[in-house]
Amino acid sequence: MSREITHDATGPEIVGEDDIGEKGDIAICMCGLSADYPFCDGSHNATAEEEDGVRYKYEGDDDENPRHEIAEIVFGDED
Numbered sequence: 001m002s003r004e005i006t007h008d009a010t011g012p013e014i015v016g017e018d019d020i021g022e023k024g025d026i027a028i029c030m031c032g033l034s035a036d037y038p039f040c041d042g043s044h045n046a047t048a049e050e051e052d053g054v055r056y057k058y059e060g061d062d063d064e065n066p067r068h069e070i071a072e073i074v075f076g077d078e079d
């Protein structure tokens with residue numbers, strides 16, 4: 001499985017001591033779905049039932065079904 005993630009940041013996020021949580025660590029989001037990016041907010045739980053070989057996009061206003069399967073990606077510069 002893979003996931004298409006839309007990012008709008010144009011630079012780095014500096015992580016410091018103030019970002020250390022109650023457990024004494026910093027959890028960096030690796031799934032790309034966190035609303036508190038770059039920090040993990042538990043949104044990765046939505047990826048639990050992703051299937052191998054399928055590409056997904058998470059978006060939309062439907063909080064109960066934000067996951068969509070991508071059938072095809074077409075690039076704008078393709079002829």
Ligand code: FES
Binds near residue numbers: 032
């Ligand atoms: S790893 Fe992305 S929200 Fe936890």
